Amino acid sequence: MPSTKKLVHYRAAQFSGPRRLRPPVRSLNRSIEARVEYEQSLIDQLVKDADTRRALLASPFGPVDPLSVWHDFDHLSHDYTELTPERLPRWKDVGEFLKFHALFQVALIFGGYSFTVRVRPDLEARWIRDGKDPMDRIRRETRKALEAQGLKDLAYCLVVENRTRRGSRTKLHFHGFLLAEHPIVATKFKVAMERAVAKHPLGRAAAGVSPKAGPEIDLVPCYDVDDGSKRGRGRWVSYIAKNALKGDKQLKRKTFMSLEGIQTAREFWALLREEPPE
Template sequence: MTAYAPTHLPKWETLTEAMKMFIAFDAGMEFQSCYAFTAHVNEALIGKWSAATHGFMANVEQRLKRALHRQGLQAIPYCYLVETRSRSGRSSTRPHLHGFFIAETPIDAARFQVALERAFHPDLIRKTRQRAIKVEPAYDNGGNFAGRSQWLSYMIKNIDRWDARLGKRRVHLSRSLIGIAREAWELRREP
């Protein structure tokens, strides 16, 4: 078995966005405050944003930031990836978001769900809520450390697939999430 000293771990600047998400997710799991979400975007918004000059991703980001601000969650750590492929990656689907956030209380988690609903389904009817927006605690899979990566592996499965509507950028990490990931990484690299 080869042992690495903490100083042999890569520097922060060389880490990929996916690795930064894994580090932040792990930190959230340590404090049992990590929540996973899937948000399907309303078809009317998809058509409107696809035709806009600002681009699809800019509209997604702006709308979610505004909704979070209205809920008083502008500093909540979160990230998401906009996906346009099926689970297998073979066929295209409507754009939807997979992500996670770190909430200090279950009330903050509920407010985050309301922000998602208002951002991507402003006319959401209660009976369809479960299918359009889904937020749930990211469990530790019975204490099995390897199970922690299952949601993130699923979340980023099609990260490299090209879609003209999204352009080059399909991942968003909030500044607060990047700060948590960076601090957790620096702790791991301490000798």
């Protein structure tokens, strides 16, 4: 049975063989959607509890260690918070959506940058013409460019899309975020993305980009807000994943998290569950 942990939309055409042996695609997709809703509720409650602990600890103890608000190490907050470590799923049961959220919280604590990268239209056209998987090409090109900038072990994730929030077709691009305590890391990342997929060596005309178009790359420090909508905290994660569960023949796989990003998210999750160090 295919996993329901990935941010993916299954299509019946992906599976072959006798009908009775094929997985129930509609049920699979509904299960993935339900998992995302559940994981969003978990992160909402975790952040709410962290806010409560921060408020309780700030007055008697002065400045609060950012990590201390994420677990029940004290007795002050026990009666005011809702999630206890034993109620959190084990790492092996955590889905991709929640892993993104965990990494984003680390970015908020230690420093990080959110980004949007627009893929050169000429590259997109070439990949389509040659029958290449856009996600595979983006992963390959960005990995090489990051290594060239000395960022081989960068913790980051991204989601590729070619549609707007309303579902209309748009140019290929991807959103994501990276951990970067120092601004120079963000600068190197921007240079890497420009060279990998965003800027043509001969200029915008050669890339098929209008001279009046906006910047190829948007890069801003990570921040979080709660605007009272269906999606609570971790707004950027919810935004970048908005089209991940929608079917698309061109983009069979849309998400990626680096190995360093996965490991960092796992360590943060172990902190929340108050697990002993390995």
